[in-house]
Amino acid sequence: MTKKKIGTVWLGGCSGCHMSLLDIDERILDVARLADIVKCPIVDGKEFPKVDIALVEGSVTSDEHLHEILHIRKQAKLLVALGDCAVMTNVTGMRNYLQLNEVFDTAYVNAISNDQSGTVPNHPALLRLHDKVFPLQEVVNVDYVIPGCPPSADAIFYVLFEFLNDRVPDLNEVKKLKYG
Amino acid sequence: MNTIDIKINERSLKVLPGITILQACRDNGIDILTMCHLKGLSDVGACRLCLVEIEGINKLLSACTTRVASNMVIRTDTEKIKRYQRITTELFFAERNHVCSVCVANGNCELQELGYKVGMDHIRYPFLFPECKVDTSHQYFVMDHNRCIMCTRCVRACSEVEGAFNWDVKNRGFQVRVISDFDTPWGESITCTSCGKCLQACPTGALWSKDVVQGQLEKHPEMITELVEKRKLLLT
Ligand code: SF4
Ligand code: SF4
Ligand code: FES
Numbered sequence: 001m002t003k004k005k006i007g008t009v010w011l012g013g014c015s016g017c018h019m020s021l022l023d024i025d026e027r028i029l030d031v032a033r034l035a036d037i038v039k040c041p042i043v044d045g046k047e048f049p050k051v052d053i054a055l056v057e058g059s060v061t062s063d064e065h066l067h068e069i070l071h072i073r074k075q076a077k078l079l080v081a082l083g084d085c086a087v088m089t090n091v092t093g094m095r096n097y098l099q100l101n102e103v104f105d106t107a108y109v110n111a112i113s114n115d116q117s118g119t120v121p122n123h124p125a126l127l128r129l130h131d132k133v134f135p136l137q138e139v140v141n142v143d144y145v146i147p148g149c150p151p152s153a154d155a156i157f158y159v160l161f162e163f164l165n166d167r168v169p170d171l172n173e174v175k176k177l178k179y180g
Numbered sequence: 181m182n183t184i185d186i187k188i189n190e191r192s193l194k195v196l197p198g199i200t201i202l203q204a205c206r207d208n209g210i211d212i213l214t215m216c217h218l219k220g221l222s223d224v225g226a227c228r229l230c231l232v233e234i235e236g237i238n239k240l241l242s243a244c245t246t247r248v249a250s251n252m253v254i255r256t257d258t259e260k261i262k263r264y265q266r267i268t269t270e271l272f273f274a275e276r277n278h279v280c281s282v283c284v285a286n287g288n289c290e291l292q293e294l295g296y297k298v299g300m301d302h303i304r305y306p307f308l309f310p311e312c313k314v315d316t317s318h319q320y321f322v323m324d325h326n327r328c329i330m331c332t333r334c335v336r337a338c339s340e341v342e343g344a345f346n347w348d349v350k351n352r353g354f355q356v357r358v359i360s361d362f363d364t365p366w367g368e369s370i371t372c373t374s375c376g377k378c379l380q381a382c383p384t385g386a387l388w389s390k391d392v393v394q395g396q397l398e399k400h401p402e403m404i405t406e407l408v409e410k411r412k413l414l415l416t
Contacts, residue, residue: 087302090279096309097277132309137302145302149281172299179292180280180395 004164006031007039007051008082009072011065012092012133013058015041016150017083021055023153031157034164047071053078053163055156059085059092060134064127073140078163081136082156084149084179091149093133100131146171148178184250189257201243201254202230212256213265215294216331217244218381218401220408221340227331228268229294232256240264266298274305275354276312277326285385286395291329308354315360317367320374321389323358328386330356334378337404346372358386380404 010018018041024031031037038049048054048068054076060066073079084090095103109118136142146159155176162169171177183194188201188210195204200223205212215227225245232243235253240261255261272278272291280286312325335347335358346369350359360366379387380400388397 081302084281088273089307090281093307093309094277094279094282096307097311135302135307138306142302147301171301172296175296177296177299177301179278179295180283180286 001034004035004052005050006035006037006053006055006160007048007072007076008037008041008055009039009048009057009068010041011056011058011068011086012061013083013085014091015057017055017057017086017156020148020150020153021082021156024157025153027157027161031160031164035160048075050075051077053080053160055080055082055160056086056136057082059089060130060136060139061092062127062129066130066139069136069140078143079136079140080144080146080159080163081142082146083151084147086136087145087147088179089133089135093135096132100129103129144169149180152176152178184248186248186250186252186254188254195248197248197250199248201232201241201246201248201252204248205243205256210256212243213294213297214244215290215329215383216333218333218337218404220405221333221336221381224332224336227329229265231261231264233258233261262298266300269294269298269300270303270305272329273300273303274307276308276310276328279326282394283327283385284388284392284394284397285327285399286397288395288397288399289385290383290401310354315366316390317365318369318372318374319367320391321366321376321379321387323360323366324386324388325357326386327384328358329384330358331383332358333381333383333401334358334387337377337381341404341407342373342375342377344371344373344375347378377404377407 038051048071054072056072056079060069081087085092104120108114108120146155148155155171158174158176159169182197184197186193186195188205193208202212202217213229215229217223223244225242228242230243231240233255234241280292315323332349335349338347339345346360348359350357350363361369361371366372379389381404385397
């Protein structure tokens, strides 16, 4: 059997889902027997390669995320939304009933912790925030979802292991659904 | 005692006339999802989770507000009902702002539990992100409209059990909100007795006491039921 390829990424998320992925501990060896992890946020800046399974953490909050998720959709056979932000925007979506300038002002002008200069960072290298935050499903077709903030390591491992063995996981059936 | 014959999910049952279909199900160990129903309070059929199919009636009816009639043939477990329950649950999540990870009720919430029960892994409807107020004006309690699902259990607990009539409902549809007195800050209420019954009745993280933090909320809606039952004993 040829090894499958897994790629992971985080968009508008806190990296907590990836921490949970690491929490599968030694079971990573079971994953490694069946697949190579060819891309993850801590390796390097190369383009997201062709993979069998893409685990995508976080929501779509900016031009960069939009570009990235459209690219990943083309590269991945299975696109898995990992965690509440990817599935339902969660904390990242809490700014959606505000205007973008209010969001910036809250963070950079009115925040108690800022330097009082009131400057909103504006470097061309920075991503451009969109007015509204979207869950992945509103931007691309999503093949599978793992809700949870973060999803448990058990849930993540279960889903990966089932897909790697060419079975379709059912989080509901194994009582691993969780939000928050 | 007189009984009537009904059928639920192919099971022939003898039940008391005048009880609700929900009561008949509960008495006979038949599982049925509910949210706005809280034993001890009157039933209003607000949440539409307890829907059942009745032979000869071409729409789904709520079990909590429909009474049994003799020879009724009822189903609680069809694919159609399950489909509607899942839709209803998703709409609860999509309508206001449910961010479980930062909610006081996280891990102890009837709405979360409901999601797990109907197997909801994602929400198929666009989120509405309404701007909802958080009323912290009360000395001890908080009303967070972001988490309210308009079950009106608080309204009924306040009027029927405490007799204070602090809570009511304004507007309709998407604009519907629970209000304190005549839509004034809760802290300025002249009817609220600060008894806390609404907090216990509330199934979600909408009503809570200021001394709890994220994920630490504990609710005891059964205390409302207990209180009502005990009062009945006093009267007999
Ligand atoms: S009320 Fe319940 S479902 Fe809503 S955010 Fe809080 S924990 Fe989640
Ligand atoms: S505040 Fe709680 S009890 Fe009252 S209507 Fe909203 S969800 Fe129901
Ligand atoms: S429990 Fe019957 S409609 Fe809510």
